[in-house]
Amino acid sequence: MTPLPLPLTNFEPETHAQIERVDIELPLGRSYPIWIGEHLWSSPQIWGSLPKARLALVVSNSVVAPLYAQQLIDTIKPHFERVELLALPDGESHKTWETMNGIFDHLLGALADRKTVLFALGGGVVGDITGFAAACFMRGVPFVQVPTTLLAQVDSSVGGKTAVNHPLGKNMVGAFYQPEQVVCDLSVLQSLPARELSAGLAEIIKYGPIADMVFLDWLEIHLASLINKDPQALAVAVKRSCEIKAWVVGQDEKEGGIRAILNFGHTFGHAIESGLGFGEWLHGEAVGCGMVMACELSHELGWVDRAFVTRMTQLIARAGLPTRAPSLGVQTYLEHMSHDKKAVGGEIQFVVIKQPGEAMVCKAAQEVVVRVIEKCTGH
Helix, strand or coil, X not given: CCCXXXXXXXXXXXXXXXXXXXXXXXXXXXCEEEEEXXXXXXXXXXXXXXXXXXXXXXXXXXXXXXXXXXHHHHHHHHHEEEEEEEEECCCHHHCCHHHHHHHHHHHHHCCCCCCCEEEEEECHHHHHHHHHHHHHHHHCCCEEEEECCHHHHHHHCCCCEEEEEECCEEEEEEEECCCCCEEEEHHHHHHCCHHHHHXXXXXXXXXXXXXXXXXXXXXXHHHHHHHCCCHXXXXXXXXXXXXXXXXXXXXXXCCCCHHHHHHCCHHHHHHHHHHHCCCCCCHHHHHHHHHHHHHHHHHHCCCCCHHHHHHHHHHHHHCCCCCCCCCCCHHHHHHHHHCCCCCEXXXXXXXXXXXXCEEEEECCCHHHHHHHHHHHHCC
16 A cells, blocks of 8 residues: 555644645546635635636535525625525435436526536535536536535545435445535534534544554544534544545545545445435444444454454544444345445455554455344344
8 A cells, every 4th residue: 555645743733724725636637626724615715716607506405505505605606607506405315316306407497508517515415416416417517515514524525426325225326526626614514513523523533543543543632622613623633534535536536446445334334324214324423333343343354453443432432423233134234235336246345454554445254244243233
């Protein structure tokens, strides 16, 4: 694995500027910036490079739109002749082809063209649907990610994965399609409910065991500040998460290799989401519990010791995330995991921790997986 080409110790909040920039480095002129900071929507440097177009469509949802849509519209209005708003229903259960078709209906009704710019204003569901719609409409129109949840800022808005869910699996229909830029305004996190904040912390915690144990040390020390939405602590955590994801995506945009490590906890987590019915658990809650299960599997395979599993379980619990998996039945878990996108020929592939700070993808004997499921569900 290519070493992480970033400083590992510059984590103190006072060292961070008011506006941070992390670049996703991709070939063929497709690189783009991730902007991180407070009150970014009023900063001219953020919006000066927007694509030129007659029409812009802000896609949000019924919860976020009343809070922030008008503010974003007022910000981008000088750059377009017309700015329209579409508010989708809220929740993972609406991350469907039918919901996305509503975006196409609106664009066609507004006489959108190939230069029309979409703005995804919301969490991971809005970002994924809007990005996929942008990839499909007229074979591709530009879009901008404006994530309003912690989870979206540190994970789903970054890297170009777009998708909708299918009844047989999460994110099974989608495309790799990169945004023009990502604007992570930390100010909006102050209105985030505690449960949503915890869900975002799961994706932040993930980056430690897969790539940077110094960051995991920092998270253990500063977790209370993050839970209390301290702006400086959030700036550090969001920037470092984006740096690590940018490093991974820059090496493997379409998940042919190293990018799969970003799915640590997700094979089990997606099975939980699908098995319960999308929306019962938040994505980050399922990933948090899935990381506990993946750590248990790593231990069962002989890669990490019991102390590491305990350390991760305790941190995930402190973040307000579930560490005990729902009792769906072993067969239900196995069936849903067999539909995981990493599965090859029906064989389930797991992201495990080879050693703290390094992850890998591997297969595991079914009896070992069953043992982990039974242990983590209490059966």
